[in-house]
Amino acid sequence: MTDYHVPVLLDESIGALDIRPDGTYVDLTFGGGGHSRALLGKLGPGGRLYAFDQDADVRANVPDDPRFHFVESNFRFMRGALRLRGVERVDGVLADLGVSSHHFDTRERGFSFRFDAPLDMRMNQRAGFSAEQVVNTYTNERLTRIFREWGELDTPYKIANCIERARAAGPILTISALVEAVAPCTPKKDETKFLSKLFQALRIEVNHEMEALKMALEQSLKVLRPGGRLAVISYHSLEDRLVKNFMRSGNFGGRAEQDFYGRVQSPFTVVSRKAIVPSDDELARNPRSRSARLRVAEKSAER
Known part of the structure; x- marks a missing residue:
């Protein structure tokens, strides 16, 4: 797993999910499994984790854990795949949108x-x-x-x-x-x-990465329970702009709705006003993390 990909902002992203030991969570970008393993370490016997990845290569990284469920699919199909497995609501959704070291370092993949x-x-x-x-x-x-x-x-x-x-x-x-x-x-x-x-x-x-990201963000709003958290690590301004706007307003243009009295209505409460970035220590260990930006939001109780 370490050779496949070094997980970025690992402690920060897992901590941001405010994990409940008996909760149900989704890792939209399984890859080398680093984030999933850390998340499993916070779950109790009754917790569940559903991890998505469309790349067949990652099957070699799947942990042998009854609480873990691997879904070999693009994360754009998150909601449907979860419902097929009897899951309507989850307590947290995590996505690391970076391309794995495995893809960059495997010559024949052409990345x-x-x-x-x-x-x-x-x-x-x-x-x-x-x-x-x-x-x-x-x-x-x-x-x-x-x-x-x-x-x-x-x-x-x-x-x-x-x-x-x-x-x-x-x-x-x-x-x-x-x-x-x-x-x-x-x-x-x-x-x-x-x-x-x-x-x-x-x-x-x-x-079709931007289309898939939009679909996953929209579906996260439907599958998260009130109080559930969405944590997204992005690596370039196109992704980060979409994530920031969606967390602030529930849409990709960043235009928050207002009620009759002019009060801003948003389906999320932003947890991290500023993007969380790698520490100097992490940058020294993993220079590929230099452009990473983590944003976190909590689904509002009224939606």
């Missing part, structure tokens, strides 16, 4: 530009849609949109133009071919940051 490999980036390897399809079949306009929206890149149209010119000579099938294709518009002084954003945009598009 990192450190290696040459096929353009893949699928979290669920049973899915047919990969980064190869995005790069080779999307129109110039569509590529421009995802590089602008998902990668927040400064000149997305130039990147789309580079890819379009390169693929005119033949399909772009590997990471090295993609890096070569975008070389004319890659800033020499900031190559790593540029490629990180480019790969982020492709990964988000391949796995």
Whole structure:
């Protein structure tokens, strides 16, 4: 498990859930199982934990514990999967939205530009849609949109133009071919940051990550009991903005409703006004945690 992924903000996220020993909890992003194991350590014999992950590789990390229930599914289907298992309400939902070290370090998965490999980036390897399809079949306009929206890149149209010119000579099938294709518009002084954003945009598009996050957040409001807590660790501004707005207002635009008297109505009470970030000690142990942001909210009793 340690080699698969080092859990980020472990103590902070588990503590933020204010765990009841007999409660029912959900880990939406099982991965290496670090957060799940820590959560199980807080549960008594009557507690239950349901952990989601769509990647078949993580089955090797599943603990042998009768209180633990693994759901091999995208977390966008949380509510339906829980209801199939007889669970209507839970006491806490945890999500660590980061890509695991396993994915970045496994060459053939195609998540990192450190290696040459096929353009893949699928979290669920049973899915047919990969980064190869995005790069080779999307129109110039569509590529421009995802590089602008998902990668927040400064000149997305130039990147789309580079890819379009390169693929005119033949399909772009590997990471090295993609890096070569975008070389004319890659800033020499900031190559790593540029490629990180480019790969982020492709990964988000391949796995429909923003859509899945929105669905999971909306479902968390329906499955959490009053007083139940939602804890989300995000790693880039797109995710963090959605999480922050949803926790503050119950919607993704951040516009809180008001009652007849002008009082703000929100389905959550924000527990952490500011995002919780890794300590200096954690950053020294795990540099990949540097962009992590934990936000926590409690479901209001009146909703």
